[in-house]
Amino acid sequence: xxxxxxxxxxxxxPECETLRTDVRAFLAEEVAAGTFDPHQPGHGDAYNRGFxxxxxxxxxxxxxxxxxxxxHERSQLERYVVTEEFRAANAPAHLHFVADRQxxxxxxxxxxxxxxxxxxxxxxxxxxxxAIGMSEPGSxxxxxxxxxxxxxxxxxxxxxxxxxxxTSAQIADYMLALFRTSPPTKENRRHGLTQFLVTMKSPGIxxxxxxxxxxxxxxxxxxxTDAFVPDDHVLGEIDGAWKQATSELAxxxxxxxxxxxTFYVMLELIRALGPEPDLRGAEGLGRLVAQxxxxxxxxxxxxxxxxxxxxxxxxxxxxxxxxxxWEQKLPNRxxxxxxxxxxxxxxxxxxxxxxAFATMVAPKLTIQGGTTEILRGIIARxxxxx
Amino acid sequence: MIAEAAxxxxxxxxxxxxxxxxxxxxxxxxxxxxxxAAGLPLAWVPENLGGAGAGVAAGFAILGVAGRFALAVxxxxxxxxxxxxxxxxxxxxxxxxxxxxxxxxxxxxxxxxGRLSGRAIGVPFAQxxxxxxxxxxxxxxxxxxxxAAKDCRLGDARNLAGDAANVVTFERVxxxxxxxxxxxxxxxxxxxxGATIRSVETAGALEAILSLSVEYxxxxxxxxxxxxxxxxxxxxxARLAGEVAAALAVSSSAADTIAQADTFDEAVFLEAASAxxxxxxxxxxxxxxxxxxxxxIGFTQEHVLHRFTLRMLSWRxxxxxxxxxxxxxxxHVARRGADEFWPLxxxx
Numbered sequence: 001x002x003x004x005x006x007x008x009x010x011x012x013x014p015e016c017e018t019l020r021t022d023v024r025a026f027l028a029e030e031v032a033a034g035t036f037d038p039h040q041p042g043h044g045d046a047y048n049r050g051f052x053x054x055x056x057x058x059x060x061x062x063x064x065x066x067x068x069x070x071x072h073e074r075s076q077l078e079r080y081v082v083t084e085e086f087r088a089a090n091a092p093a094h095l096h097f098v099a100d101r102q103x104x105x106x107x108x109x110x111x112x113x114x115x116x117x118x119x120x121x122x123x124x125x126x127x128x129x130x131a132i133g134m135s136e137p138g139s140x141x142x143x144x145x146x147x148x149x150x151x152x153x154x155x156x157x158x159x160x161x162x163x164x165x166x167t168s169a170q171i172a173d174y175m176l177a178l179f180r181t182s183p184p185t186k187e188n189r190r191h192g193l194t195q196f197l198v199t200m201k202s203p204g205i206x207x208x209x210x211x212x213x214x215x216x217x218x219x220x221x222x223x224x225t226d227a228f229v230p231d232d233h234v235l236g237e238i239d240g241a242w243k244q245a246t247s248e249l250a251x252x253x254x255x256x257x258x259x260x261x262t263f264y265v266m267l268e269l270i271r272a273l274g275p276e277p278d279l280r281g282a283e284g285l286g287r288l289v290a291q292x293x294x295x296x297x298x299x300x301x302x303x304x305x306x307x308x309x310x311x312x313x314x315x316x317x318x319x320x321x322x323x324x325x326w327e328q329k330l331p332n333r334x335x336x337x338x339x340x341x342x343x344x345x346x347x348x349x350x351x352x353x354x355x356a357f358a359t360m361v362a363p364k365l366t367i368q369g370g371t372t373e374i375l376r377g378i379i380a381r382x383x384x385x386x
Numbered sequence: 387m388i389a390e391a392a393x394x395x396x397x398x399x400x401x402x403x404x405x406x407x408x409x410x411x412x413x414x415x416x417x418x419x420x421x422x423a424a425g426l427p428l429a430w431v432p433e434n435l436g437g438a439g440a441g442v443a444a445g446f447a448i449l450g451v452a453g454r455f456a457l458a459v460x461x462x463x464x465x466x467x468x469x470x471x472x473x474x475x476x477x478x479x480x481x482x483x484x485x486x487x488x489x490x491x492x493x494x495x496x497x498x499x500g501r502l503s504g505r506a507i508g509v510p511f512a513q514x515x516x517x518x519x520x521x522x523x524x525x526x527x528x529x530x531x532x533x534a535a536k537d538c539r540l541g542d543a544r545n546l547a548g549d550a551a552n553v554v555t556f557e558r559v560x561x562x563x564x565x566x567x568x569x570x571x572x573x574x575x576x577x578x579x580g581a582t583i584r585s586v587e588t589a590g591a592l593e594a595i596l597s598l599s600v601e602y603x604x605x606x607x608x609x610x611x612x613x614x615x616x617x618x619x620x621x622x623x624a625r626l627a628g629e630v631a632a633a634l635a636v637s638s639s640a641a642d643t644i645a646q647a648d649t650f651d652e653a654v655f656l657e658a659a660s661a662x663x664x665x666x667x668x669x670x671x672x673x674x675x676x677x678x679x680x681x682x683i684g685f686t687q688e689h690v691l692h693r694f695t696l697r698m699l700s701w702r703x704x705x706x707x708x709x710x711x712x713x714x715x716x717x718h719v720a721r722r723g724a725d726e727f728w729p730l731x732x733x734x
Contacts, residue, residue, distance in 0.1 A: 005593075005627060007635035009642035011734075020732065088728045270724040277720045279713055286712030289719050290663035293656060293731060294636040301635055318631045321624070376624035383600050383623055385614040 005315060009297070010304030016081045023085040026058060030091070038090045039350055041264050042214075042357030046094040047129070047171055055093065056126030061100045065108060070121030076307035080300065084256035090264055098168065099123045102252050103130035103176050110235035110244065111197065119174070119197075133163040133177025133198065133222065140165070141374050143178070144190040144242060148224060150179035156230040157181075157196070159204070162223045167368075169207045169220040172200050182239045190242035195235040202227050214360040252369055254302035254316035259295045259323030261365055262358040265334045266292070268351045272341055284337040288330070295323050314382030321375040328365045331358035388429065388440050389447035395420045396455040402594075402693045405458065414514075418459055422480060427461055431468040431478045445469075446586050446641035453590020456693040458549055460484055460511035462583050467519035470576065474530035474565035481516035484509055484535075486554055490577060490706045494556055496522035496529050501558040510704060512552035513540050520556075521567065521576050528572055531561035545700035547693065575650040580705030581662035582644055585637035588665040591698040592630040592672045598691065599623060599679045619679065626675040633668035636661045639734070655718070657734060659711040666708040669698040 030036065035051050036044055055061055063079045065071025083101075086093050104123050107116060122128045139145035148161025159179055169175065175198040182192035198205070204227030209217040236244045266288060273281045298319050305312040335355055341348075366372045380386055399417040421427055429445045431437020445465050452461055460482045467483035486506040487494060494504035502522050512518065512535060520531045537560070541553035600623060603614030613619050640654075640661035647654050673695035677684050684691040702708060719727055 005596075005631050005634060007631055007638065009635075009639040011642075084732065088732070267724045267727060270720060270727055273720050275721050275723065277716065282716030282720060283709055283713040284716065285719060286659075286714065286716030287663060287667075287708070289656075289715050289731075290636075290660035290712065291667075293660040293734065294632050294664040296731060297639045297734065298631060298635040314627075315631065318628050322628045322632060373621070376621045377617075379624035379627050380614075380620035383596075383627060385600065385603060385620050385623060 005318070006305070006312070007298055007301040007315065008304065010077075010301045012077050012081060012300065013075075016077055019078055020081050020085060022058075023060070023082055026054075027085065027089045027091055030054075031089075036090065036092050039264065039268070039354075041090045041354065044092065046092045047168070048092040049095060049126075051092055052095040052126035054126070055096065056124055061096050061126055062104055062120065062124035063100075065104060065120060065124070069108070069116055070124035072124075076303050077300075080256065080303040084260065084296075087256050087260040088263060094168065095129045095171070096123065096126050097257075098132065099128055099130040101255065102132070103174070106176055106195070106235060106244075107197070110195070112232050115197065115232060128174065129168055129172045131166050131169040131172035131175040131200070131222075133166055133175045135163065135165045137162060137164050137221075141371050144184070144193060146178050146180055146193060148177075148179050150181050150194060150196065150229065152181075153228070156228055156233070159196075159198070159224040159227040159229055162221055164221045165210075165219045166207075166222050167219050169200070169222050170209050170217065174198060175200055175222070176235070178241050188242075192239050193241040194238045195241045195244060196229050197233040197235055198227070198229055199233075202229070204228065212364075214357070252316075253320035253375070254299055254306075254312070256296070256299055258320045258369075259292070259299070259327050261324075262327045262330045262362065263292075265331050265351075265354050265358045268347060268354050269334045269337060271347050272338055272345050272351050274345075278340075280340070281337055284333065288333060291326055295319070295326060299323070314379055317370075317375045317378045317382075320370065321372060321379065324365045325372065328362045331355055331362055335359075388424075388426070388438075388444045389451050391424050392421075392426055392448045393451045395424060395426075396451060396457065400455050400457055400459075402456050402690050406688070406690050406693055414459055418482065421459070421461060427464040427482070428468045428478050428480065430465050431472050435472055435475065435477045436480065437468055437472070437478055442645035443641065446582070446638075446645065449583055449586045450590040450638075453587035453592075453698075454594045456547075456591055456594070456697050457587075458547070458693075458697070460514055462587060463511050463515065466580060466583055467515075467517070469579065470519040470521065470530055471532060473568050473571050476530060476532050476563045476565055479517050479532070482511070482514055483517045483519060484511050484515040485519045485521075485576065485580065486512075487521065487573065487576070488580060488704055490573075490710050493573070494520055494522045496524045496527075496531070496564075497558070498524075500529075500564060501560055502531060502533065502556040503558055504556050506554045506556075508543075508545075508551045508703060509554045510545075511550050512538075512554050513542070513550045517562075518554065520561070521571075521573060522564075523573070528567035529564050530567045530571075531564040533559055533561050545697075545703075547697040547700050549697070549700070551700070551704075570649050572650075574655075577705045578650060578654055578658040579644065581711065582637070582640045582658045584701040584704050585633070585658075585661035585665035586641050588669050588698045588701055589630070589633040589637040591694045592626075592633050592668060595672055595676045595691070595694050596623075596626055596630045598694075599626060599676045603679055613679075622675050622678060626672055626679075629668040629672040629675070633665040633672075636664045643734070652718075652730070653734060656715070656730065659706075659715045662706060662711050663708045663715070666702040669702055673699055 062071040150157040181194040208221040425438035428437035429440035433439040463484040468478040492506040539555040545551040640657040643657040
């Protein structure tokens, strides 16, 4: 066998179900209090400081991290339950989600002790928002072509250049960014980039919002002009960020957020079809159910492997590849299946509103966090083709 | 363990390349003898009923390996038949067997004297089986019956891969043994176990296809490069890996569910129906991609690829196709309503 893909039938342990009950009760209270409307994903602010703090108080941010940094030492599978319940309910978790998913784990691994003690407990309390500074105007998927420069100076580094498509930068407290500290070498074009922790309020950083085609201001250009980053904000090896990138990919790419982004249109379709759909509606819905169940079982399986300390990079990339394509196609499948429904069905306005939003959001799903093409390159490498 | 024993036997006696070159079916007899000697065909039959009592999970593991060899003897069907007979406490004969009905619309009736009538189409390997395990119905009563294949009328029919898939007609056939089916065991349950079996085999076949395709892409030279170096080919193979992964994940999940379940409840229905739908879709996509990678050579009789692709494409139609199960699943989900949908998905 050239390739061996592993997707064991991992089941969530019983403690996850107790937790799930708590999470659902919490979300129901938040909905009742008017914090968010699960049926209106396109409306309202996905960043909600009050909500994130209440989530933190519940102990649902930094769940897997050590207690001495404010974490809760719970399992990846428990974190999985919280993530999927939040996602399925359209809970406004943008503020803390990136910090919880990837920035925190990177800091845990590479930040000096005093920084960990300062920042991680605040992430766990839902107080901090993180942005990721990777893409630049001249480099997107080609991550290692980044040019924004960090030049050594007294006690730290001076940053010049710009990052782009930076989600959350408009409100972020910190950014984890890749800056060029040396030119690439002939032997290794990935050499020369270093990972930094940037305090967004530092002088010399200007954030310019970029309006998306949905009408929302979701991402930004971040311009650095002689911005200063102190030495103790260097994360990991200087010039060696490329060695640090791969193991995080499985975390970032295999979660339930990679196939549930447009899930609300499926729920609304079920509402629209009613208890006795015609054969076309039933068959179309059934296929979507089977596909969703499959994606979730794959995703849980990867979470189980992460919990077991494995690094399922190929499996994680496969989940994101299949998952994002599925959630991207979902609005159109729902549109097709709803085409012959009676005009006077009760939730038509909601369904149409949701479809409009999901259809506009759909193109970005296979771009953000690693494009389809990049993912397939990673999978091909895992298969032994490159 | 038992799956490794199966793999050794298949490697020795069921090598797809060798079988593809064989002029006749002479390879079947020694293969079946070796499988029987290892207790594999009756793995799902408890020891007190004449079987190996290997457990549900072990049986599915054997079938995954069988899929990787595109096995063309009624091992899966005999396993299924033994399992069905065991539900009713009927001792399994040590012969090749199959099960009926194998399609959702077929029904076998049992009359007051215990004779069976009806027709089942696409019964896999019926003409190579000595016995058929039948689920027969009379009103709400269900009976499990052991029937001699020679007592039935068999129409000559084959699936895409050339394996027997007969129309079996029962004309007042007297079963050799019969007993009431246990509570909750109905046609849907028979179809669900059959569907899971085919999904597991399909995932195995897809694994083999991926392996063959990657190996070929790393050898074949075109435009002065190995074709696996072209991004277009790499993207196709990555897509194939995705389909393999999906089939593997959903079928192993369904098999695990059946292995853990006491009854054919909603969990089994969701898992097994989803597995049949998604593995069937993966077979469709996966076969097309693999043939694209191999080009003309993969379209020849001589090449081994069709042993896998045609077999798994045929398996899509056994025990309910994708559309059948999708309609069943869609109706079920719609009946439960939107608010109950996420809890159902998350319960697995």
